[in-house]
Amino acid sequence: MSNEKIPYKIYLEEKEMPVNWYNVRADMKKKPAPLLNPGTGQPMTAEELNTVFCEELVKQELNETDRYIEIPEEIREFYKMYRPSPLVRAYCLEKKLGTPAKIYYKFEGNNTSGSHKLNSAIAQAYYAKKQGLKGVTTETGAGQWGTALSMACSYFDLDCNVYMVKVSYEQKPFRREVMRTYGASVTPSPSDTTEVGRKILAEFPDTNGSLGCAISEAVEAATTHEGYRYVLGSVLSQVLLHQSVIGVEAKTAMDKYGIKPDIIIGCAGGGSNLGGLISPFMGEKLRGEADYRFIAVEPASCPSLTRGVYAYDFCDTGKVCPLQKMYTLGSSFMPSPNHAGGLRYHGMSGIVSELYDQGLMEAVSVEQTEVFEAATAFARVEGILPAPESSHAIKVAMDEALRCKETGEEKTILFGLTGTGYFDMYAYQKYNDGVMTDYIPTDEDIKKSLDQMPKL
């Protein structure tokens, strides 16, 4: 089909939709380091993990060998409600930039959660239901994950208790209402409903909260209530596994039209969207079948890959979670409250960290005013108002396309457009009013946080 004019949007047919998730660890010679028990310093066993997570998800977390893991039929049925997501050819953006580059984006925002998060939320809710649980607890930052999980739980009739980072809870009351509409209960974090929350509040009464802190509260809530488990929207390998549906669909669509991307770009907070998008392409690279440039884009205000260290660290502020080896700024790192949107996690997926450490991918950081500038330009020509998170990838995709304009190279660029910005208008307003500011942590800020990391 390679001679056909590429449509604006490529939708796979139902019968072409993935039946397997792709587990990139199976193709990694050097695997990500194991999760460690913070008490003993020993690798976490399935038994230990089962007290926090659903059993089937623990199996997936520890599975480093099976390349393909079948997507259960119930999940595939749910996927059919909002997937396949379109692979879009950005004809209008190309024209505006005057670039010879061909730009594609995989758009994950056409569902009510507004992002790719639903891909993993429905899987995690499914396994929780299958295990006979009453409900799940979780944290949410910008709100996409909490929304996605509340949708998934409502579908499977599970309780859903969301700890929402306080600053987001206040800046995004409407996100909270979407979660409530789907039947979830939403608590601003840190809260006085958990021991760890009370402790953090006592120490930092004016804190804006952080993902690391909300995680601690959600884990405590899960482990102290019968019939509940904790679920997480990023960072974990199981989440990247579920998110591989993005990459598998994108690759299937591109293969169908004979398109081979030269550069693949994704924004990176905890790494779930980036890891999911690049997985099958990275698999080819790992197997020596093809080569691609991969670029992770993170905010300059929370630059774990570009300015963090690769070491074991706590995943949460309360230090109740397993230790993970990852690129990290230290679990006590708190991004500036002027930072809009998600991507405010101090660490990074273990898989993404290991791939980055092996030199298989690049990382860059960008400042938020330039991100909103790119977002606005994109919105005006492509007709989609992007989430601030996704706009990090847009910014770098536009930069790469402009570089092609200089060199005359007709590169093919694929980026992940993870979601829509409908609940980020507070940040857009700041940008529209010309009062948005940037913030880059000083070396001293980062050192202070890194000094508090566990010594192993």
Add this chain to the structure above:
Amino acid sequence: MSNEKIPYKIYLEEKEMPVNWYNVRADMKKKPAPLLNPGTGQPMTAEELNTVFCEELVKQELNETDRYIEIPEEIREFYKMYRPSPLVRAYCLEKKLGTPAKIYYKFEGNNTSGSHKLNSAIAQAYYAKKQGLKGVTTETGAGQWGTALSMACSYFDLDCNVYMVKVSYEQKPFRREVMRTYGASVTPSPSDTTEVGRKILAEFPDTNGSLGCAISEAVEAATTHEGYRYVLGSVLSQVLLHQSVIGVEAKTAMDKYGIKPDIIIGCAGGGSNLGGLISPFMGEKLRGEADYRFIAVEPASCPSLTRGVYAYDFCDTGKVCPLQKMYTLGSSFMPSPNHAGGLRYHGMSGIVSELYDQGLMEAVSVEQTEVFEAATAFARVEGILPAPESSHAIKVAMDEALRCKETGEEKTILFGLTGTGYFDMYAYQKYNDGVMTDYIPTDEDIKKSLDQMPKL
């Protein structure tokens, strides 16, 4: 293809997308009554209309004979960015209701304007650009139309001045920010920027505003500024023409799979989505080729079809627009401020009014708490958070499906899901908190308003 299992979502391919709009007036034996000059009481001429509207749009407004009007290529290109919209089989809703009915919805919400309004906005902006205008003015109620128009104007590099009904401007600051992001200027109406606005403010200083009032301001702004014209998002026949793309796509998709709807349902404010959705089906009915039940659903708080009169009336509060024969509550009718979302216009499309008057379609009114109850139930199973407007159609579609459950009839129901509710969380919050109320105007309320209608 009729033996194949119907997919959850039917997307037409690019090459199957409509190349013509369908003009239902061509198949109406008795045409809608002409627009009248409020000064002379005589039918408006093209010359007169050209001072307010773009020339090509005036031609379309007056064209009662051409069944098909070609969609210009530039507009078809833009349509490809966000269309075709999916025709969705509501498998999960059917299962939840336990109905033998087959429910389909045409979902117009997957674009940043959040609704079908973009279909006409891009057409109107295109013709304005083609005429060499500097910009356009318009009104917006709930904000969808203003957002759609700002997107369209940004695409064609036109000025866009939006008068936004004051209560919406205050309840929906984020809608305003989306419009600003697309470069529009947004003024709460009534405002002191126009003569008619100042007059209304002097008489009713505490008014919440209304569509009728915002229209007056936008028309005045267009006619008093060189190089500007006024554009309208509903009611006019040209708008229904553009919105026929919804119905033509839906019918093409249904025909492709051998599906014939028994009942077609749409929410009705000014009638643009309803008219667009039903047009090609109504054409078959008018030509005697097929029969369908059509149901218009309006809010009990603004019931123009079910409780209004069919007569010539002013389209706007300031009485500057042409007179239109339509079902109306009187141009001074103001829906209660407790009414959420759009569908707050006092009148109705002339085409829809005439079809209704000829007994070719039915109309019902529903109260908003039952609408939000249906919206929430729908969101939880179908994964889409619907706009309050669209949820009027959901409510009646569910009622019809439940009726099928009682009778055992396997009817096929098609309804228009015009948009998403992401900017309506203020109303959802009221519903979630159990403090949403209903309002039904008394006969006295309506009589008072009808008494102020023009006597012709």
